[in-house]
Amino acid sequence: MAAKKIAVAGATGRVGHHVVDVLTERGYEVVPMSRSRGVDVITGEGLAAALDGVDTIIDTATGPSAEQQPATEFFTTAARNLQQAGQQAGVRELVVVSIIGTDRFSGGYGAAKVAHEQAALAGPVPARILRAAQFHEFVAQLVDWGTRDDVAYVPKMRTQLVAAMAVAQTLADIATGVIDADRTADADGRPFLEVAGPREESLVEMATLLAARRGQPSRVEGVSDPADPDSSLNENGALLPGPRAILAGPTFKEWLDATS
Numbered sequence: 001m002a003a004k005k006i007a008v009a010g011a012t013g014r015v016g017h018h019v020v021d022v023l024t025e026r027g028y029e030v031v032p033m034s035r036s037r038g039v040d041v042i043t044g045e046g047l048a049a050a051l052d053g054v055d056t057i058i059d060t061a062t063g064p065s066a067e068q069q070p071a072t073e074f075f076t077t078a079a080r081n082l083q084q085a086g087q088q089a090g091v092r093e094l095v096v097v098s099i100i101g102t103d104r105f106s107g108g109y110g111a112a113k114v115a116h117e118q119a120a121l122a123g124p125v126p127a128r129i130l131r132a133a134q135f136h137e138f139v140a141q142l143v144d145w146g147t148r149d150d151v152a153y154v155p156k157m158r159t160q161l162v163a164a165m166a167v168a169q170t171l172a173d174i175a176t177g178v179i180d181a182d183r184t185a186d187a188d189g190r191p192f193l194e195v196a197g198p199r200e201e202s203l204v205e206m207a208t209l210l211a212a213r214r215g216q217p218s219r220v221e222g223v224s225d226p227a228d229p230d231s232s233l234n235e236n237g238a239l240l241p242g243p244r245a246i247l248a249g250p251t252f253k254e255w256l257d258a259t260s
Contacts, residue, residue, distance in 0.1 A: 006175055007031040007054045007091075009041050009082060010061030014137060015097060018168030019058055028176065034061075041078040044085065051089035056175045057082055059096045059120070066109050075116030083123025094127040095175050096120045097167065100160075100194050100245075101238045102131065105230045121191070130171055133162045133196035133241060136255045139206050147217050156222040157203035157234040160196035160241055163255055166248035170195045179246075186244065194245035197252070203234075206252045213260055 006023055010016035011032030023030045031050050033039040039046040041061050051057070059082060063074030079096070086094060102113040120127040139161070146153040173179045174193065186192040204222035211220050225231045233239070241247070250258065 004056065004176065005029040005031065005054050006056045006058060007033055007051055009033045009039075009057060009059045009078070012036055013060055013062060014135065015164050015168050015171070016058075016060035018165045019060060019171050022165075022168050022172045023176075026172065026176070041081055042074065044081050047081060047085040048089065051085050051091060054086075054089060054091050056093045056095065057086055057091055057125075058171050058175050059094060060171070068108050068112050071109055071112035072115045075112055076119040079116055079119035079123065083120070083125050083127075086125045087123070091125050093175070094120055094123070094125045095171055096127060096129050097171060098129050098131045099239075100131045100133050100196060100241055101233070104233055104238045107230065110230070126191075128174055128191040128193070130167070130174060131192060131194045132167045132170075133160045133194075133239065134203075135164045135167070136161050136252055137164065139203065139210050139252065142203070143207050143210060143217070143220070146223075150217045150219070152207060152211060152217045152220045153223045154204055154207045154220060155231070155234050156224055157239065158200060158237045159203055159239050160198075160200050160247075161203075161206065161252045162195060162197040162248060163250060166197075167195055170246055170248065186242075194241045196241035196245050196247055198247050198249045199251060200240060201252055209253060210256065213256060 006028055008016050008019050011020050012034045020030050020032050033050050039050045061078055098113050098117050102110040117129050142154045143152045208220040
């Protein structure tokens with residue numbers, strides 16, 4: 001059994017439950033943290049006890065809202081609490097999952113994630129940030145949200161969709177030293193690393209593939225929002241990874257084949 005003890009915030013979430021599984025399979029002592037397990041990163045309930053003896057925290061927690069203000073409040077509060085409780089417990093490192101290109105957006109959820117990154121990096125516990133591309137599951141969400149009268153209206157977006165499991169494996173690699181600190185630094189020397197899928201994909205085309213597999217909706221249409229000052233970023237590649245990114249399969253189609 002490996003000596004390192006790792007806590008996972010958001011342990012029941014889309015990425016967090018995979019992180020717990022990966023670390024457990026590798027033989028690490030894992031502390032899953034979620035409200036269902038009596039640990040609340042917002043109120044701080046159960047946090048001190050959960051972090052007792054922990055070496056590293058992996059933060060995959062997300063709040064209930066995607067709106068900028070409540071999301072910002074959630075992320076910054078969680079980051080401050082993890083930093084404070086982490087310092088008191090002697091935690092040596094914090095690893096945080098974020099989004100590729102999030103610092104290019106002027107508002108919305110992207111701005112909330114920037115605030116999250118800043119809060120994590122401002123604390124006393126050294127932090128590293130893993131920026132991920134959009135998850136494969138993101139496609140189904142947008143199809144469901146945008147469906148009207150059997151037509152799905154989804155944003156025109158260039159992306160490099162990635163499996164949540166691949167993101168979890170990369171987070172585990174960072175936390176356990178498989179990926180060293182020199183590798184998790186961008187061209188400006190900041191503690192950032194990117195992970196994305198193996199190739200660029202069109203969100204509209206992948207949504208069309210999903211709809212065909214499901215048998216509904218009958219049509220997918222790509223749309224732009226002229227009222228959104230950041231909508232052009234989706235279309236011009238702002239969400240695509242840089243040249244130093246880790247690229248990990250499967251493609252969206254391969255993932256869909258395996259899960260449908």
